[in-house]
Amino acid sequence: MSQAVELPKPGSPPSDAGGIPPEDLPKVYRAMLLARLMDERCLSLQRQGRIGFYVPLQGQEGAQVACAWALDPSDWLFPAYRELAVALVRGLPLVSLFDQFIGNAGDVLKGRQMPNHYGAREYRFVTASSPVGTQIIHAVGAAMAAQRKKERIVTVTFFGDGTTSSNDFHSGLNFAGVFQAPTIFFCQNNQWAISMPRERQTRSKTLAMKASAYGIEGVVVDGEDVHAVYRAVRDARRKAIAGGGPTLIEAQVYRLGPHSTSDDPKRYRTDAELAEWKARDSVGRVRQELLTSGGLTEESEAKLLESLRAEIAMALKEAEGTAPIDPSTLFDDVFERPTPRLDEERAEFSKFLTEGVLKP
Numbered sequence: 532m533s534q535a536v537e538l539p540k541p542g543s544p545p546s547d548a549g550g551i552p553p554e555d556l557p558k559v560y561r562a563m564l565l566a567r568l569m570d571e572r573c574l575s576l577q578r579q580g581r582i583g584f585y586v587p588l589q590g591q592e593g594a595q596v597a598c599a600w601a602l603d604p605s606d607w608l609f610p611a612y613r614e615l616a617v618a619l620v621r622g623l624p625l626v627s628l629f630d631q632f633i634g635n636a637g638d639v640l641k642g643r644q645m646p647n648h649y650g651a652r653e654y655r656f657v658t659a660s661s662p663v664g665t666q667i668i669h670a671v672g673a674a675m676a677a678q679r680k681k682e683r684i685v686t687v688t689f690f691g692d693g694t695t696s697s698n699d700f701h702s703g704l705n706f707a708g709v710f711q712a713p714t715i716f717f718c719q720n721n722q723w724a725i726s727m728p729r730e731r732q733t734r735s736k737t738l739a740m741k742a743s744a745y746g747i748e749g750v751v752v753d754g755e756d757v758h759a760v761y762r763a764v765r766d767a768r769r770k771a772i773a774g775g776g777p778t779l780i781e782a783q784v785y786r787l788g789p790h791s792t793s794d795d796p797k798r799y800r801t802d803a804e805l806a807e808w809k810a811r812d813s814v815g816r817v818r819q820e821l822l823t824s825g826g827l828t829e830e831s832e833a834k835l836l837e838s839l840r841a842e843i844a845m846a847l848k849e850a851e852g853t854a855p856i857d858p859s860t861l862f863d864d865v866f867e868r869p870t871p872r873l874d875e876e877r878a879e880f881s882k883f884l885t886e887g888v889l890k891p
């Protein structure tokens with residue numbers, strides 16, 4: 532494994548000064564555990580054929596929760612497909628996530644996205660982008676709009692190491708640099724772009740250094756250290772709001788699981804590499820910090836796990852009990868007002884659904 536920066540040794544104590552407020556740390560840990568349990572559940576649901584597709588996030592919980600913790604609910608988020616923990620911190624209800632995974636009548640996206648491509652306007656969490664990097668230019672555009680409207684918000688876009696090779700990454704950073712857009716580029720360098728290792732992705736020593744070509748500040752943080760991530764995002768947000776422009780943050784993490792439910796990482800990486808990163812896992816580090824400070828005991832943790840599992844099971848039960856989406860809703864939202872031709876097509880389709888015949 533080639534590392535761009537020196538990471539702390541496994542088991543190192545987390546950095547503290549100016550990190551996550553101590554009173555928030557139990558809530559941060561709860562969010563991290565919820566994300567991990569949801570992740571396990573969604574993987575098994577896909578294996579059982581109850582959802583079609585899922586993109587796991589294990590190993591990236593700390594970076595995601597700490598980043599989301601440092602933001603304001605008024606900030607707009609432009610995620611890729613792996614940001615489940617960000618969505619949970621934002622407040623997207625579990626049941627609405629399951630509704631989207633299943634594509635039932637409760638799905639706010641009306642079954643028009645692939646499973647796992649959730650989003651919710653209400654939480655300023657834009658629908659996940661699958662073509663890598665497209666969300667980056669959207670985030671910069673939204674930040675430029677906010678800037679013109681004098682709104683004191685930032686936009687945050689999430690993407691991976693591989694995405695720093697996409698055209699949209701470079702276009703986005705260039706515009707953001709020129710216009711000093713209040714955007715935080717949050718890159719989770721999880722060391723792999725499917726089966727392509729980080730060192731074969733680019734000759735750049737770090738991904739953060741790519742920012743300097745666009746006149747933007749780039750910083751590298753240990754993404755398994757929630758305090759370091761929180762500080763970096765909080766500082767980047769303060770700077771952007773004060774008119775200081777964008778920041779590219781490279782959070783060094785590791786994808787512990789497969790790229791997606793269609794991937795088998797055993798085919799391209801070693802157990803030794805996995806073990807090395809597991810020892811640095813943010814979940815274990817925050818757990819240790821809380822056990823040491825007395826913010827958590829083995830008993831309180833067991834209770835917490837039980838209640839989170841129950842919360843997930845309840846939401847899943849509700850979503851699985853919701854009716855399938857009505858296929859004729861596919862004619863909704865095509866135009867602001869339906870046209871006569873669209874109404875005719877809808878009627879024809881409804882007849883097909885009930886009688887199984889289409890007009891010759």
Ligand SMILES: Cc1ncc(C[n+]2csc(CCOP(=O)(O)OP(=O)(O)O)c2C)c(N)n1
Nearest residue numbers: 613661662663691692693694721723724725
């Ligand atoms: C424009 C485009 N090219 C290729 C793909 C296929 N693809 C899906 S995910 C992925 C790897 C992305 O890696 P990275 O940016 O590191 O994010 P990660 O999946 O590791 O979180 C690729 C190449 C795609 N979705 N979009």
Ligand SMILES: [Mg+2]
Nearest residue numbers: 691692723724
């Ligand atoms: Mg990656």
